[in-house]
Amino acid sequence: MDIYPNAYYNYRKHRKADYYTQKSEVMAQIRDIYHIHNGIDGYRSMTVYLARRGYDYSPLTIHRYMNVELGLCSIVRPKKPGHEHGKPHKIFENKLNQDFTADKVNQKWCTDFTYLFLADHEVRYNCTIIDLHDRSVVASITDRHITSDLAIRTLQKALDSQPAVKGELILHSGQGSQYTSKAFVEFCESVHVTQSMSKAGYPYDNAPMERYFNTWLRK
Numbered sequence: 001m002d003i004y005p006n007a008y009y010n011y012r013k014h015r016k017a018d019y020y021t022q023k024s025e026v027m028a029q030i031r032d033i034y035h036i037h038n039g040i041d042g043y044r045s046m047t048v049y050l051a052r053r054g055y056d057y058s059p060l061t062i063h064r065y066m067n068v069e070l071g072l073c074s075i076v077r078p079k080k081p082g083h084e085h086g087k088p089h090k091i092f093e094n095k096l097n098q099d100f101t102a103d104k105v106n107q108k109w110c111t112d113f114t115y116l117f118l119a120d121h122e123v124r125y126n127c128t129i130i131d132l133h134d135r136s137v138v139a140s141i142t143d144r145h146i147t148s149d150l151a152i153r154t155l156q157k158a159l160d161s162q163p164a165v166k167g168e169l170i171l172h173s174g175q176g177s178q179y180t181s182k183a184f185v186e187f188c189e190s191v192h193v194t195q196s197m198s199k200a201g202y203p204y205d206n207a208p209m210e211r212y213f214n215t216w217l218r219k
Contacts, residue, residue, distance in 0.1 A: 026055050027065055034072050043067065089182040095196035096172050100208050102133040106165045109138060109158065110172045112209035113146055127154040129171070130212055138162065148181040159191055172196040174206055
């Protein structure tokens with residue numbers, strides 16, 4: 001079959017144009033996912049998220065697009081400084097089961113700790129509580145030590161700021177020793193707050209707090 005040279009070169013030209021159009025589209029998707037997730041995705045997880053959006057590419061291709069052409073690298077938090085874990089006084093069931101919606105304010109709260117590295121290499125610890133109704137911060141305290149007392153003071157501050165709390169209030173946390181301690185458990189009982197806890201080593205059970213801290217620490 002005879003092929004005219006013009007037809008062949010036009011075919012090559014259009015094929016190349018289609019490649020660059022598709023590449024531009026994929027790179028726009030990479031930027032979108034990267035910024036939505038606050039820069040925490042590497043090329044492997046990015047490949048998975050793109051596949052969910054209908055873009056099937058090899059990890060090596062996504063690595064080249066992200067790191068070489070777009071200059072986007074996964075932002076990794078520094079390793080947490082070590083601290084001793086106390087023996088849990090009591091562990092509670094997960095009452096949320098990843099249902100992070102609330103019909104009204106002061107129905108479901110989430111809490112967790114994060115660490116702050118200062119310029120002089122010292123460390124501070126922050127305890128924050130957010131309301132799942134609108135993801136607003138109810139209370140936040142930063143201190144030199146990560147203790148059950150810090151958790152108690154943060155919860156007390158949250159309750160003081162919301163005098164109109166009525167009905168059952170669920171406070172969801174991880175299984176850190178601060179939240180499973182006798183002091184914190186008894187404090188929750190005294191103020192009629194129902195505790196709920198994530199499965200050990202499963203951060204997705206407290207995803208709103210992970211998302212909040214990721215956003216906060218990037219600012």
